[in-house]
Every structure is written in structure tokens, then in C-alpha cells.
Amino acid sequence: xxxxxxxxxxxxxxxxxxxxxxxxxxxxxxxxxxxxxxxxxxxxxxxxxxxxxxxxxxxxxxxxxxxxxxxxxxxxxxxxxxxxxxxxxxxxxxxxxxxxxxxxxxxxxxxxxxxxxx
Amino acid sequence: xxxxxxxxxxxxxxxxxxxxxxxxxxxxxxxxxxxxxxxxxxxxxxxxxxxxxxxxxxxxxxxxxxxxxxxxxxxxxxxxxxxxxxxxxxxxxxxxxxxxxxxxxxxxxxxxxxxxxxxxxxxxxxxxxxxxxxxxxxxxxxxxxxxxxxxxxxxxxxxxxxxxxxxxxxxxxxxxxxxxxxxxxxxxxxxxxxxxxxxxxxxxxxxxxxxxxxxxxxxxxxxxxxxxxxxxxxxxxxxxxxxxxxxxxxxxxxxxxxxxxxxxxxxxxxxxxxxxxxxxxxxxxxxxxxxxxxxxxxxxxxxxxxxxxxxxxxxxxxxxxxxxxxxxxxxxxxxxxxxxxxxxxxxxxxxxxxxxxxxxxxxxxxxxxxxxxxxxxxxxxxxxxxxxxxxxxxxxxxxxxxxxxxx
Numbered sequence: 001x002x003x004x005x006x007x008x009x010x011x012x013x014x015x016x017x018x019x020x021x022x023x024x025x026x027x028x029x030x031x032x033x034x035x036x037x038x039x040x041x042x043x044x045x046x047x048x049x050x051x052x053x054x055x056x057x058x059x060x061x062x063x064x065x066x067x068x069x070x071x072x073x074x075x076x077x078x079x080x081x082x083x084x085x086x087x088x089x090x091x092x093x094x095x096x097x098x099x100x101x102x103x104x105x106x107x108x109x110x111x112x113x114x115x116x117x118x
Numbered sequence: 119x120x121x122x123x124x125x126x127x128x129x130x131x132x133x134x135x136x137x138x139x140x141x142x143x144x145x146x147x148x149x150x151x152x153x154x155x156x157x158x159x160x161x162x163x164x165x166x167x168x169x170x171x172x173x174x175x176x177x178x179x180x181x182x183x184x185x186x187x188x189x190x191x192x193x194x195x196x197x198x199x200x201x202x203x204x205x206x207x208x209x210x211x212x213x214x215x216x217x218x219x220x221x222x223x224x225x226x227x228x229x230x231x232x233x234x235x236x237x238x239x240x241x242x243x244x245x246x247x248x249x250x251x252x253x254x255x256x257x258x259x260x261x262x263x264x265x266x267x268x269x270x271x272x273x274x275x276x277x278x279x280x281x282x283x284x285x286x287x288x289x290x291x292x293x294x295x296x297x298x299x300x301x302x303x304x305x306x307x308x309x310x311x312x313x314x315x316x317x318x319x320x321x322x323x324x325x326x327x328x329x330x331x332x333x334x335x336x337x338x339x340x341x342x343x344x345x346x347x348x349x350x351x352x353x354x355x356x357x358x359x360x361x362x363x364x365x366x367x368x369x370x371x372x373x374x375x376x377x378x379x380x381x382x383x384x385x386x387x388x389x390x391x392x393x394x395x396x397x398x399x400x401x402x403x404x405x406x407x408x409x410x411x412x413x414x415x416x417x418x419x420x421x422x423x424x425x426x427x428x429x430x431x432x433x434x435x436x437x438x439x440x441x442x443x444x445x446x447x448x449x450x451x452x453x454x455x456x457x458x459x460x461x462x463x464x465x466x467x468x469x470x471x472x473x474x475x476x477x478x479x480x481x482x483x484x485x486x487x488x489x490x491x492x493x494x495x496x497x498x499x500x501x502x503x504x505x506x507x508x509x510x511x512x513x514x515x516x517x518x519x520x521x522x523x524x525x
Contacts, residue, residue, distance in 0.1 A: 003148065008237055008248040008256075010149070011156040015233040018160045019226045019373055026369035030209045039214050041277050042364060052215070052276045060289050063440070067292040070448070074299045078255060081306040084459070085467075092463045096456045103452050106444075115444045117437035 208368035221274030225373035231263035242409035275365035283361025298339035318396035
């Protein structure tokens with residue numbers, strides 16, 4: 001079992017190292033002739049006005065929050081799903097209850113108008 | 119163990135024997151073999167991507183009634199190799215004010231996130247990556263890494279378009295992860311394990327038969343996770359120029375490109391593994407190389423369907439996309455999960471006709487209900503008119519008012 005994690009560790013490091021190495025090689029091969037116009041922020045030819053880190057719709061953040069709730073609660077169900085073949089019908093119904101509460105949360109969020117993109 | 123039927127373990131045994139005969143300790147031999155395997159897989163996947171890009175461009179061309187790449191080599195097959203050679207010698211242009219660390223980290227992370235998936239996928243009965251017990255969870259976790267790369271790229275570039283693209287990525291990729299994660303509970307439930315090898319081994323009957331609705335939801339989410347048409351709002355060319363990768367050049371841009379195309383193929387591979395039975399097929403247990411071929415055929419089929427969708431559907435509007443996810447796919451995924459759990463528990467266990475038929479019937483009923491709900495709720499919502507009627511070529515041009523708030 002330890003060998004499996006060893007392979008995974010080696011793979012993760014190589015997956016990061018191979019692209020990084022390719023980038024370094026390309027950086028050595030490529031020409032370097034920077035100038036002011038070339039390095040300016042691209043905005044279809046316009047001069048950039050103000051900071052590039054603009055304010056944005058709060059909706060993106062709210063979706064992020066809703067995602068967090070759902071994803072974390074769903075991940076809690078994974079251990080249950082692994083034990084599914086061993087739990088009784090009662091255990092299954094309890095998981096269904098858990099998901100029903102989750103569905104209630106979705107219904108609440110829906111009614112509150114969080115899911116409207118306007 | 120013969121070479122023809124099962125080449126890779128044959129080579130591995132041969133290498134182990136050779137290196138042990140040189141008097142190397144077995145731990146070091148194992149590590150060397152792991153490094154070799156991982157290196158072969160990562161580099162192989164990236165080289166394979168050049169073929170994928172060619173295939174996608176060629177198929178896309180045929181779909182849209184044009185020849186596609188046809189100049190370099192027979193059928194333009196060396197087009198991407200020429201492109202890669204060119205892109206290797208291109209200058210890296212770093213925009214002024216870019217945050218160097220996230221800016222440079224993003225392309226590496228984007229490719230690494232996709233490559234990591236290959237570490238746990240089983241390719242045949244004897245050839246598989248790391249057979250960890252939490253393979254599926256690893257798959258989901260690594261899938262999230264790609265989003266981190268996109269956000270890093272958007273924030274690091276010091277560009278409004280890139281930032282908008284990154285915000286859209288946050289909204290879209292995170293949202294579509296919700297039904298995906300819920301639906302992936304069903305293969306885990308039917309298998310009783312999160313290991314990828316166990317999931318494939320459990321699919322004497324592919325899970326697409328037992329849980330077709332779950333498969334459909336998963337497939338849709340996968341396309342959305344790829345950020346491809348009809349869900350290509352992240353890099354909507356006509357709105358955001360290119361989205362998060364706008365300020366990248368040279369190989370850094372090339373890596374986003376590679377990550378995108380490899381991600382599409384990897385998604386098809388994941389779908390084939392989780393829902394179409396992976397390497398399972400007639401004779402695959404005895405002759406493992408056949409399993410590899412089966413997996414390749416299934417993956418190619420799924421990949422082709424994805425391409426067909428990409429090249430024939432228009433882009434969703436952002437509110438339509440969000441509605442489809444939160445008001446249709448997520449509730450449907452929750453109900454599919456609940457009904458599958460209960461029905462599978464009530465029906466007698468094992469591979470009998472009653473269980474398969476029962477699950478199939480439940481799925482069909484669910485699909486009909488979902489279809490009805492969809493058609494009654496998701497009526498065509500006309501786009502709100504923001505401006506008055508536009509005069510056509512009358513008077514002099516007016517400057518458009520500046521918009522600072524993203525939408």
C-alpha cells in the first residue's frame with residue numbers, strides 16, 4: 001500500500017516538473033526583446049484606464065459560497081457510499097434524509113433568489 | 119506471461135530482473151521503475167496531445183464544412199508538431215504589473231492538474247497507475263486544481279479581460295462541480311469502493327445501464343468543466359477576447375492550450391472508466407491488451423460525441439448556464455441519488471434481471487419527470503432589451519459609455 005502512495009508522489013512531482021522544465025528550456029531558446037508598447041496590458045488597442053483589479057458582481061461570490069456548502073456536505077456522503085453494501089435499509093433512509101435536508105437548503109437558496117442571475 | 123498478450127508487465131518484469139541481476143537493492147529498482155513509468159506517462163500524454171489537437175481541428179473542420187489542417191504532411195497530420203516547434207521559440211511577453219509568481223505558476227499548474235488524473239486511471243487489467251483506495255476522491259480533488267490555475271492566471275495577468283474570464287471560471291467550474299460530485303456517489307455506491315480498479319472491476323454491466331441519468335448529468339458536467347462549447351463562457355472569444363489566457367504568449371500560452379485539449383480527452387477517459395466499464399469487454403481478463411483497446415475505443419467514442427456537441431451548439435448565456443446547473447442538474451442529481459440508493463437497497467442484490475430492470479425503470483421515470491419539469495419551467499426567456507432601437511448608419515458615431523462593472 002505504501003508503494004501506491006510512493007508512485008503517486010513521484011507522479012505528482014514529475015507532473016509539475018516536466019512542464020516547468022519545458023518552460024525553462026523554452027525561456028532559454030526564446031528571444032528577449034521587451035519594449036514598452038509590447039509589454040503594456042492588452043485591451044484591444046485602447047489605453048488601460050484605472051486599475052485592472054476592478055470590482056465585480058457579488059453574484060460570483062455567492063455562487064462560491066453555495067458551492068462550498070453543497071460540496072462539503074456531499075463529500076461527507078462518500079464514506080457512507082463506500083459502506084453502502086453493508087448498511088441496512090434504515091441506514092440508507094438516513095442518508096436519504098441527509099440529502100433531503102440538503103435539498104431543503106437548495107430550495108431555500110432558490111426561494112431567496114440567490115440563484116437568479118440579474 | 120507472453121509479450122503479445124500483455125506487453126507492459128512483461129517489460130517491467132524483464133527490467134526488474136535485469137536490474138536485480140546487477141546487484142541493485144529492490145527498493146531502488148522499484149523507485150527507478152516508478153520514475154520511468156511516471157515519466158513515460160507524463161511525457162507520452164503531452165506528446166499525444168499534439169495528435170489530439172490535430173484530430174480535433176480536423177474533425178471540427180469536417181463538421182463545419184471546411185477541410186481543416188491539410189498542408190503539413192499527409193492530411194495535415196504534422197500541423198501541430200510544426201506549431202509546437204514554432205511556439206517553443208516564441209518570446210515570453212510578460213505584461214507590466216503582472217504578479218510574477220501566480221502568472222508563471224498558472225500554466226504549469228494547468229497542465230499538472232490534468233496530468234495527475236492519469237496517475238490513478240486503470241488502462242487494462244494489469245496496467246494501472248496508483249491503486250489507492252480513494253482514487254475517485256483524488257480525481258475530484260485534482261479536477262479542482264485546474265480551476266486554481268485559471269484563477270491564478272486571471273489574477274496574475276493584470277488585465278480586465280483575464281480577470282473577467284477568471285471570475286466566470288469561478289462561477290461556472292465551481293457550480294458544475296456540485297452535480298458532478300453528487301452523481302459520482304452513485305458509482306461509488308454501486309461498487310462499495312472508491313478505488314478506480316474496483317469501480318472498473320464491478321462493471322460487468324456498465325454503470326451507464328444501471329444509472330443512465332447519472333451518466334447524462336456527469337457527461338454534461340464534464341463538458342462544462344472543460345469549458346468548451348456550449349459552455350465556453352470562460353474564454354468566450356467574442357466577449358472576452360480569449361479570457362484568462364489573454365496575456366500569455368509562447369509556450370506559456372501553449373500549455374494552456376495543451377491543458378485544454380488534454381483535459382477534454384481525459385474527461386472522455388474518465389467517463390469511459392466510470393460509466394462505460396473501462397477496459398471491460400469480451401476476453402479482456404485473459405488478454406489484457408484487448409482491454410486497452412476496448413478502453414481506447416470507448417474513449418474515442420465519448421470524445422467524438424463531445425466534439426460533435428462542441429462544433430454544433432451555440433454558446434449559452436451566463437444566466438441560462440447557471441439556471442441549467444442550479445435549477446435543473448443539481449436537483450435532478452439529488453433525486454437520482456436518493457431514488458437509486460433506495461431502489462437498489464430494496465431490490466435483491468446481485469446481477470439479476472429484476473435489479474437491472476428496476477434501476478433502469480426508475481431512471482426512465484426520473485428522466486421523464488425531469489424532461490417534463492424542464493419543458494414547463496425552462497421556457498424561452500426573451501433577452502431583456504437594454505437599449506432602444508439602433509439607428510443604422512445615421513449621423514456620426516457616438517462613443518460607447520464606459521462600463522466598469524463586470525457581468
